[in-house]
Amino acid sequence: MRPTIQQLSRQVHDRAISPVELTRDCLARIENLNPRLNAFITVLADSALDDARRAEQEIQRGNYRGPLHGIPIGLKDILDTAGTRTTAASAQYKDRIPTEDAEVVRRLRAAGAIILGKQNLHEFAYGGSSLISFFGEVHNPWDVSRLTGGSSGGSAASVTAGLGFAAIGTDTAGSIRLPAAYCGVVGLKPAYGRVSARGVVPLSWSYDHIGPITNSVYDAALMLQVLAGYDGGDPASVDAPVPDFSSRIDQPPIKLRIGVPQGFFFDELNPEIAHAIEKAIQVFRELHAEIRDDVKLDVSTDRTLASAEAYAFHQPLVARSPELYQPATLARIKSGESVSAADALRASRDLQASRHAIRKIFDEVDVLITPTVPIPPPDIKELSEHPEQLRPHELIMLRNTRPFNVWGIPAISVPCGFTKDGLPIGVQLAAAPWREGLLLQVAFAYEQATDWHKRNPGPRNQTILP
Numbered sequence: 001m002r003p004t005i006q007q008l009s010r011q012v013h014d015r016a017i018s019p020v021e022l023t024r025d026c027l028a029r030i031e032n033l034n035p036r037l038n039a040f041i042t043v044l045a046d047s048a049l050d051d052a053r054r055a056e057q058e059i060q061r062g063n064y065r066g067p068l069h070g071i072p073i074g075l076k077d078i079l080d081t082a083g084t085r086t087t088a089a090s091a092q093y094k095d096r097i098p099t100e101d102a103e104v105v106r107r108l109r110a111a112g113a114i115i116l117g118k119q120n121l122h123e124f125a126y127g128g129s130s131l132i133s134f135f136g137e138v139h140n141p142w143d144v145s146r147l148t149g150g151s152s153g154g155s156a157a158s159v160t161a162g163l164g165f166a167a168i169g170t171d172t173a174g175s176i177r178l179p180a181a182y183c184g185v186v187g188l189k190p191a192y193g194r195v196s197a198r199g200v201v202p203l204s205w206s207y208d209h210i211g212p213i214t215n216s217v218y219d220a221a222l223m224l225q226v227l228a229g230y231d232g233g234d235p236a237s238v239d240a241p242v243p244d245f246s247s248r249i250d251q252p253p254i255k256l257r258i259g260v261p262q263g264f265f266f267d268e269l270n271p272e273i274a275h276a277i278e279k280a281i282q283v284f285r286e287l288h289a290e291i292r293d294d295v296k297l298d299v300s301t302d303r304t305l306a307s308a309e310a311y312a313f314h315q316p317l318v319a320r321s322p323e324l325y326q327p328a329t330l331a332r333i334k335s336g337e338s339v340s341a342a343d344a345l346r347a348s349r350d351l352q353a354s355r356h357a358i359r360k361i362f363d364e365v366d367v368l369i370t371p372t373v374p375i376p377p378p379d380i381k382e383l384s385e386h387p388e389q390l391r392p393h394e395l396i397m398l399r400n401t402r403p404f405n406v407w408g409i410p411a412i413s414v415p416c417g418f419t420k421d422g423l424p425i426g427v428q429l430a431a432a433p434w435r436e437g438l439l440l441q442v443a444f445a446y447e448q449a450t451d452w453h454k455r456n457p458g459p460r461n462q463t464i465l466p
Helices: 007-013 019-037 045-060 103-110 154-158 177-183 217-227 271-286 302-320 328-333 341-363 380-385 389-396 402-407 436-448
Strands: 040-043 074-075 114-119 165-173 186-189 210-215 257-259 290-292 367-371 413-417 424-431
Touching: 007 019, 007 217, 019 045, 019 074, 019 114, 019 154, 019 402, 040 154, 040 413, 045 177, 045 424, 074 154, 074 302, 074 380, 103 114, 103 165, 103 217, 114 154, 154 165, 154 177, 154 210, 154 367, 165 186, 177 413, 177 424, 186 367, 186 436, 210 217, 217 436, 257 271, 257 413, 271 290, 271 367, 271 413, 271 436, 302 413, 328 389, 341 402, 367 436, 413 436
Parallel strands: 074 114, 074 165, 257 290, 257 367
Antiparallel strands: 040 114, 165 210, 186 210, 186 413, 367 424, 413 424
């Protein structure tokens, strides 16, 4: 079982282990494993060690800031970091150095977290494979011939491989939950507006979410505690109360109603994934949850607004230096060029209507359950040799996660099994707006009733970890 922040923070607080030790260990693993995983774009070894020494001194003086103090983590390289390049995995930004931290980075530093570096991703987060990057594709720690999923592929791979004990990703259509599922870790997308997106390179303002990738559900709660909260500098930020997400995480509702939306989310599943999800549902039955398998959801697959917003952000770069994009990214961005203002406004109105309508389902159920991803991680070589197949595969991989970005409700992916080839499978849970506390309780209950989260990549064919 990989070390968790919950465990390590106690040891750091009690001075049984040093932040410097933890940081050196992570940096050594990055040096050893990153050449094959390609999870990090920029490693901040010197500043990380300086921050770790500072944290150690603060803790020794009794100035303990909380569970993240002295804990080494990574950042998706789409979050601005003052004085350190933020590339978005693109030649467009390969030398871009922000002058201010993103709001979430500021909060993490204030909590005492040690920033190890910036992690690889699908270029400008515009894809679900992490195969398209100026810095090369990201490889899955369970089998380096397979995709990690994306766009937060480097972040998920790094957590799985122990190159840090958590990471911050972004999620516009599933970019936290998809790679978390493919890498066998936990990925949490909070409610829209719960976590500030200020200082994060946008993909689509109406759909972008920021959240943690961790080794456990409890760790996700600890991370969200630091990330969440109103930011007056972010127009999408909502001034909603922030509960203590971890204080009652082991106390789910006695009468829990779980909805199973069979239509759409369960269509054409890989048989091994279908079996794993059925077993996950059975676990909840054994936990005395009421399973309602007649839930029907109206799922929109329209991408008009997302395409329009992506093009609106990128239009100056497309006009000035289109050659600096990867060809697949440029084609995807330019697909939004023809969206009219009228169509974009209608799509925005439809989005708000969808977010209003989804609330009604939670009069009937407390939590929804679906497979996170319908298919196992595809082979990198096959998609590289047949690039025309990449987008169809990504649409399948993101099919089950994207609706929750449309609805703006919190969703989490938790490990729930493995294929016969030893590749991780994730189960997705979702709750009503602002009910991350409930979502974490239910996910924690499932995690504690199973052992999937305790497995590590082992010495199998084409894996790299001891």
